[in-house]
Amino acid sequence: MSTNGERRYMFIGEFDILLMSLFKNRGKVTELDSPDDAFKQKGTFTLIVVNNEFATKEFLVSLARSYSTSPIVVSADGKRRKDGYIARYVRFDEVATNQISFEEKLARSDISVRLIREVHRDAKKLLILVHNHPDPDAIASAMALRTLLRRNRKTATIGYLGEKISRPENVAMVELMDIDLQVISPDDIKNFDSIALVDVQPSYFRGEIADVDSVIDHHPITPECDAKFTEISSEEGATATIMTRFLRAAQVEISAKLSTALLYGIKTDTMILNRGADLDDLEAFTYLYNQADLGLLRRIESKNLYSxxxxxxxxxxxxxxxxxxxxxxxxxxxxxxxxxxxxxxxxxxxxxxxxxxxxxxxxxxxxxxxxxxxxxxxxxxxxxxxxxxxxxxxxxxxxxxxxxxxxxxxxxxxxxxxxxxxxxxxxxxxxxxxxxxx
The missing domain is CATH 3.10.310.30 (Diaminopimelate Epimerase; Chain A, domain 1)
Structure with missing residues (x-):
């Protein structure tokens, strides 16, 4: 998108006339016959669509370097490909329908994934910190970030400052899913060389956390939200929705356990899509539902109240x-x-x-x-x-x-x-x- 808010699209190669007319109704379209002409354009683009004919690894890498903030989609025949280097391969029929709006969002999220991975790449001990009273959305989103960053329990700690969780369903979630959620003290912070905040922002801690490297949250943005990477999206009803989109954008396989956790996070934070939910929450909920362990979810939800x-x-x-x-x-x-x-x-x-x-x-x-x-x-x-x-x-x-x-x-x-x-x-x-x- 240009600085004045205009939506700009770049199409490289030959495309159907109907497709062009659809995008011209959305914004300004630049049509290029030659891949070389792509590097002569100025500004940023809402979306860059490349014909499969020109989608070589070398060209896509060069294109991404020239337009680092513009998502790239390749219009291809047949099935999706996962060897897209830094582009998303989308079937032509999806480019020509409303599905392209979601694919555009995934492509833009893929850029965010690369940025946050770069921010935490060299960290030997990463702390994924949630708020002082972890709920299913925070816990699931922290699990998802650890997966997204290709980390494990040894290289990334999921922690919080506070007392041991007591809400029955939260306890059940942690125990039944074997989640290593750790209570830490402010003094423990110095033992980590990188900090990621999930479902919370720096101002929440009132100075207890001096420097953070990344923030992912769905609450309204607060003052002093300063980090190398931030993804604050208050339109979504749950941070788990953001993390689901990131995982899908990076084409990371979401396990049944993680799908269940993320589904539960969305379900509880939006009160089953009845509170503050948008279309992204609905889309993520539907996607996760098909691969979640619903039996495990029922066992977690049955723990509602101690006598x-x-x-x-x-x-x-x-x-x-x-x-x-x-x-x-x-x-x-x-x-x-x-x-x-x-x-x-x-x-x-x-x-x-x-x-x-x-x-x-x-x-x-x-x-x-x-x-x-x-x-x-x-x-x-x-x-x-x-x-x-x-x-x-x-x-x-x-x-x-x-x-x-x-x-x-x-x-x-x-x-x-x-x-x-x-x-x-x-x-x-x-x-x-x-x-x-x-």
């Missing part, structure tokens, strides 16, 4: 109130943070509710707030960020988000942290914020 956690559900329901279309649910003092998010999900099932706010004091040290909305109101992530980012960590997506606020900050705001004071504070803050125009 001792039932009392917290009862407490939240007994301490709920509804004001101005907002349901508030107080879980009180708890040890397992994931219950707050689960209760927030339940709140959205109540008739007439536009917002669900669940909160509790976790381990006596933080107030954790999880919110959900109907998707047609203000952005949940933006609202929490504006309310609490200066006193804690806060953010998320349009329809769901979380804030973590140290108790000391809460005391400075409201004084005595009694149940009544906390409930009145949260009620006032959210009713005021949601009443304001977006």
């Amino acid at each position: 001792e956690e039932i009392k917290h559900y009862g407490q939240a329901l007994s301490r709920h109130w509804i004001n101005d279309g907002i349901i508030f649910m107080n879980l009180g003092r708890i040890e397992k943070e994931h219950l707050i998010a689960q209760v927030a999900d339940v709140g959205m099932r109540v008739e007439g509710v536009n917002w669900s706010v669940a909160f509790g004091i976790v381990s006596g040290s933080h107030v954790v707030i999880s919110i959900r909305n109907s998707g047609s109101v203000k952005s949940a992530g933006r609202l929490l960020f504006e309310l609490f980012d200066e006193i804690g960590s806060a953010g998320g997506h349009r329809s769901y988000a979380k804030a973590v606020i140290p108790m000391q900050e809460v005391r400075e705001l409201i004084g005595k942290t009694s149940r009544k004071n906390i409930e009145q504070w949260i009620d006032r803050v959210f009713r005021t914020a949601t009443a304001q125009k977006a």
Whole structure:
């Protein structure tokens, strides 16, 4: 795409008139009869399409060097080829249909794959770091990145800063899939010579992580997201969708185990494609579903609730109130943070509710707030960020988000942290914020 946003296409060789007319409706088309003329053009291109007649290894390599940010597709007869060097081989009938849009995205992702591989190429000890409360999307995406980078458990550690995971289905995922997810400390960071962030961005760690080499995430971009390689795509409902596209672009075989993990990541982060999902999520979900171990997935999903956690559900329901279309649910003092998010999900099932706010004091040290909305109101992530980012960590997506606020900050705001004071504070803050125009 040119600097002014115009879509530009280069076609090298002879192509069908109908195909040309289709692309001329999309943007500006440059038609070249000779491969040599390709090196005389200026600027970048949205897509370069090469007739199979000219698709020699030497020509494609030279073309990629001249147009390093332009994806290359070869229009070929018959089956796809995997020896495409740095181009994607696509059947002509797919070039001439809407399938080419997806192939264009894969070709562009292939460029990203080459870049991130180059960034981490020389690292002897790579840390793939996720957020402090790893969920299926983060875990699966970290597994996918390790596969994409051709690494193993010895050369790439999947880790997080935080306490041992406790959510039953997350524990089941790690145990049943034999995932080596490691708890690390800030002091451990110095033992790695390269860091990749997955499903999280640098600002989340509030200075604990000084330098990172790559960032892959689907959350809205935050300030100070500085790395040698970044892929921030908030249109997708899950980071697992991005990683699935990267693996397919690089023509990496996705095992049944990894397919299951990625499928579960997309399924949970988008609530089975009902929350923040786009066509890419649907396409990735469909692709992974056909090769996932569905029996294993059912075993993971069956682990939803420990018996001792039932009392917290009862407490939240007994301490709920509804004001101005907002349901508030107080879980009180708890040890397992994931219950707050689960209760927030339940709140959205109540008739007439536009917002669900669940909160509790976790381990006596933080107030954790999880919110959900109907998707047609203000952005949940933006609202929490504006309310609490200066006193804690806060953010998320349009329809769901979380804030973590140290108790000391809460005391400075409201004084005595009694149940009544906390409930009145949260009620006032959210009713005021949601009443304001977006």
